Amino acid sequence: MISSKMVDLVKNSSVIRAMFEEGKKLAAKYGSENVYDFSLGNPSVEPPERVKEAIIEVLNEENQNLIHGYPNNSGYEDVREKVANHINQKFDTKYCHDNIVMTVGAAGGLNVIFKTLLNPSDEVIVFAPFFGEYRNYVSNYDGSLVVVSPNTKDFQPNLEEFKDKITAKTKAVIVNTPNNPTGVVYSEETIKKLAGILEEKQEEYKTSIYLISDEPYRELVYDGVEVPYLTKYYKNTIVGYSFSKSLSLPGERIGYLVLPDELDDAGDIKAAANVATRILGFVNAPSLIQRAVSRCLDAEVDVEIYNRNRELLYQSLLSYGYECIKPEGAFYLFVKALEEDDKAFVEKAKAHNILIVPGFSFGCPGYFRLAYCVDYDMIKRALPHFEQLAKEYGF
Amino acid sequence: MISSKMVDLVKNSSVIRAMFEEGKKLAAKYGSENVYDFSLGNPSVEPPERVKEAIIEVLNEENQNLIHGYPNNSGYEDVREKVANHINQKFDTKYCHDNIVMTVGAAGGLNVIFKTLLNPSDEVIVFAPFFGEYRNYVSNYDGSLVVVSPNTKDFQPNLEEFKDKITAKTKAVIVNTPNNPTGVVYSEETIKKLAGILEEKQEEYKTSIYLISDEPYRELVYDGVEVPYLTKYYKNTIVGYSFSKSLSLPGERIGYLVLPDELDDAGDIKAAANVATRILGFVNAPSLIQRAVSRCLDAEVDVEIYNRNRELLYQSLLSYGYECIKPEGAFYLFVKALEEDDKAFVEKAKAHNILIVPGFSFGCPGYFRLAYCVDYDMIKRALPHFEQLAKEYGF
Numbered sequence: 001m002i003s004s005k006m007v008d009l010v011k012n013s014s015v016i017r018a019m020f021e022e023g024k025k026l027a028a029k030y031g032s033e034n035v036y037d038f039s040l041g042n043p044s045v046e047p048p049e050r051v052k053e054a055i056i057e058v059l060n061e062e063n064q065n066l067i068h069g070y071p072n073n074s075g076y077e078d079v080r081e082k083v084a085n086h087i088n089q090k091f092d093t094k095y096c097h098d099n100i101v102m103t104v105g106a107a108g109g110l111n112v113i114f115k116t117l118l119n120p121s122d123e124v125i126v127f128a129p130f131f132g133e134y135r136n137y138v139s140n141y142d143g144s145l146v147v148v149s150p151n152t153k154d155f156q157p158n159l160e161e162f163k164d165k166i167t168a169k170t171k172a173v174i175v176n177t178p179n180n181p182t183g184v185v186y187s188e189e190t191i192k193k194l195a196g197i198l199e200e201k202q203e204e205y206k207t208s209i210y211l212i213s214d215e216p217y218r219e220l221v222y223d224g225v226e227v228p229y230l231t232k233y234y235k236n237t238i239v240g241y242s243f244s245k246s247l248s249l250p251g252e253r254i255g256y257l258v259l260p261d262e263l264d265d266a267g268d269i270k271a272a273a274n275v276a277t278r279i280l281g282f283v284n285a286p287s288l289i290q291r292a293v294s295r296c297l298d299a300e301v302d303v304e305i306y307n308r309n310r311e312l313l314y315q316s317l318l319s320y321g322y323e324c325i326k327p328e329g330a331f332y333l334f335v336k337a338l339e340e341d342d343k344a345f346v347e348k349a350k351a352h353n354i355l356i357v358p359g360f361s362f363g364c365p366g367y368f369r370l371a372y373c374v375d376y377d378m379i380k381r382a383l384p385h386f387e388q389l390a391k392e393y394g395f
Numbered sequence: 396m397i398s399s400k401m402v403d404l405v406k407n408s409s410v411i412r413a414m415f416e417e418g419k420k421l422a423a424k425y426g427s428e429n430v431y432d433f434s435l436g437n438p439s440v441e442p443p444e445r446v447k448e449a450i451i452e453v454l455n456e457e458n459q460n461l462i463h464g465y466p467n468n469s470g471y472e473d474v475r476e477k478v479a480n481h482i483n484q485k486f487d488t489k490y491c492h493d494n495i496v497m498t499v500g501a502a503g504g505l506n507v508i509f510k511t512l513l514n515p516s517d518e519v520i521v522f523a524p525f526f527g528e529y530r531n532y533v534s535n536y537d538g539s540l541v542v543v544s545p546n547t548k549d550f551q552p553n554l555e556e557f558k559d560k561i562t563a564k565t566k567a568v569i570v571n572t573p574n575n576p577t578g579v580v581y582s583e584e585t586i587k588k589l590a591g592i593l594e595e596k597q598e599e600y601k602t603s604i605y606l607i608s609d610e611p612y613r614e615l616v617y618d619g620v621e622v623p624y625l626t627k628y629y630k631n632t633i634v635g636y637s638f639s640k641s642l643s644l645p646g647e648r649i650g651y652l653v654l655p656d657e658l659d660d661a662g663d664i665k666a667a668a669n670v671a672t673r674i675l676g677f678v679n680a681p682s683l684i685q686r687a688v689s690r691c692l693d694a695e696v697d698v699e700i701y702n703r704n705r706e707l708l709y710q711s712l713l714s715y716g717y718e719c720i721k722p723e724g725a726f727y728l729f730v731k732a733l734e735e736d737d738k739a740f741v742e743k744a745k746a747h748n749i750l751i752v753p754g755f756s757f758g759c760p761g762y763f764r765l766a767y768c769v770d771y772d773m774i775k776r777a778l779p780h781f782e783q784l785a786k787e788y789g790f
Contacts, residue, residue, distance in 0.1 A: 003512055052454050
């Protein structure tokens with residue numbers, strides 16, 4: 001009796017749930033300390049202490065009906081103003097509250113923007129490997145996902161193929177940097193070329209093509225790498241941000257969209273995003289946490305903890321014979337599977353109690369994703385098993 | 396450049412925004428104490444002190460990554476179990492965590508359930524007057540809204556017309572009791588008849604018709620009135636609940652769906668609701684507030700404050716010559732406009748600095764809605780103006 005669109009989605013999710021259940025079974029059988037779960041992007045580093053303080057400050061200092069009542073659908077004006085100022089200070093931009101829509105995480109923000117922009121069969125381009133949920137977000141509004149195949153040399157986007165895949169129906173392009181699943185940060189050179197292509201194609205087709213920068217991992221970067229702020233390179237850029245990883249608050253569902261005045265039809269887009277937030281049932285981003293994050297915009301989780309995990313896992317895997325780009329951001333390694341069939345490889349890893357996600361889920365078969373937002377000691381315990389697994393493949 | 400579906404929605408919202416701006420202008424011109432805003436359903440009664448305590452308890456007693464991390468898309472299992480037990484105690488039902496999906500308010504819950512159930516052009520029946528957002532929620536999934544015209548005698552649903560409007564394409568029926576905008580509670584007699592009709596029609600068409608009970612106002616009732624729990628009257632009932640009004644937390648976006656095992660295809664529906672929560676971008680109901688409400692399920696706002704407003708406003712309006720059913724629940728009065736054209740009447744009220752919502756917004760022209768979730772003293776100050784307005788119409 002359920003919607004026919006949901007039937008396949010439920011089937012797929014049963015596969016994931018089965019994997020989950022299997023993990024639980026392994027833990028019950030071998031003890032949870034002997035199961036090495038690298039499958040989930042759930043932050044392991046605690047939120048900064050400042051977050052807890054800020055929530056309690058809000059509760060003690062502000063009016064209860066203000067804290068818990070309906071804000072504007074786009075968020076509290078003072079919160080949005082603080083967010084805008086924070087961005088301005090960091091990136092030398094000129095936003096005000098009117099350019100910010102507080103959202104139910106980045107996932108909420110992306111749904112709002114696709115509801116705002118897409119007509120049925122409008123095309124949205126993504127670069128493989130990509131976060132698999134984009135497929136669903138675009139499909140929610142009957143858009144059509146166009147996938148640019150992966151550049152497995154360095155996992156920068158394949159711009160030649162990108163150019164060829166832009167059509168008169170291209171409404172938006174998603175970039176996700178630092179990237180899930182590769183951890184790669186798109187270089188300034190890449191961004192400039194990408195912007196140039198978009199401008200050329202807008203001119204050619206007399207259309208507006210919106211670049212959607214999905215940035216939940218912006219603050220998780222290593223080795224002092226800079227992540228270019230995309231609104232500065234291309235006029236029709238919309239930023240989707242989330243505090244899920246920067247403050248380790250994924251369950252709280254808090255993020256924002258940046259809708260610059262420079263966008264084609266900026267007025268309509270801002271008004272429609274406000275309405276979309278309401279009618280999609282979000283109504284507004286959760287109120288207490290809006291007020292709390294506005295008090296700790298400068299706070300950050302301790303990225304060094306992830307960095308230590310990254311170094312240990314990356315160096316060790318390389319020494320065992322695995323091939324992998326060293327990630328500059330996020331908390332993922334995207335590793336070449338030791339056989340062509342990544343699903344089969346994932347099964348073999350499971351025989352060593354190692355839980356990982358096959359690359360085909362990200363549109364990039366032949367690889368697997370390791371989420372290293374986990375306990376350091378679990379990594380240490382897992383390493384001999386990764387080594388053993390490599391040996392089975394003759395390394 | 397925005398989606399063509401959004402163009403009209405933006406136009407309508409501009410009208411509402413204009414009304415909002417006009418209210419601000421009136422306040423600037425005459426002083427905010429001389430503007431009488433009865434337009435918004437934003438709770439005026441403070442959340443129970445217990446809510447603040449519970450939030451701080453969670454922060455001090457529980458693990459920070461548990462509080463703020465990703466729960467299951469359907470919510471924390473322990474929270475869902477507590478919610479189920481609470482319902483069981485109150486209504487003598489037999490639910491467990493598996494029957495509960497925590498949602499981003501009732502609006503989030505309704506979107507999840509329509510995403511779960513609707514195929515394009517499936518019909519969803521509502522009884523006028525009804526909360527206007529239902530139209531958008533159904534349209535989000537390309538469903539078709541079928542409106543049963545109002546029974547203005549007592550605002551119980553018009554069951555004769557209802558019977559005629561059920562077709563083989565009827566997938567769901569929404570009831571909202573206590574009702575927005577009338578404050579009417581559907582009687583047990585009504586519910587039994589309605590259930591009987593649904594059973595007959597399911598039999599006739601060999602279909603499943605889901606009854607969706609939207610219950611944000613369940614706890615706001617007066618004079619000891621009982622609100623029947625609909626799952627006990629009709630097997631294919633889904634309940635959408637919200638803490639927005641019972642705990643005055645509308646900004647927090649927290650509620651739940653009840654998906655009984657007795658539903659046709661219960662397993663698929665539960666699985667699909669879990670997936671829909673994820674892919675619509677909610678991902679999960681906000682986490683800290685999930686944990687907090689699970690600690691104060693017995694708390695309630697002080698309904699007596701609304702009751703006092705209800706009595707004053709109802710008795711006074713009657714004495715001035717207005718016609719209105721005495722509401723038994725929620726915090727609205729649905730009053731007959733003093734001329735046929737409710738929009739014109741609302742404009743005349745505005746000349747007295749009274750802000751109200753025309754009945755046509757609820758599918759019931761000729762009436763207007765007063766939200767009495769406002770300051771008691773504002774009502775007192777407004778009364779002479781309501782009286783004056785009635786006099787202008789010759790009362």
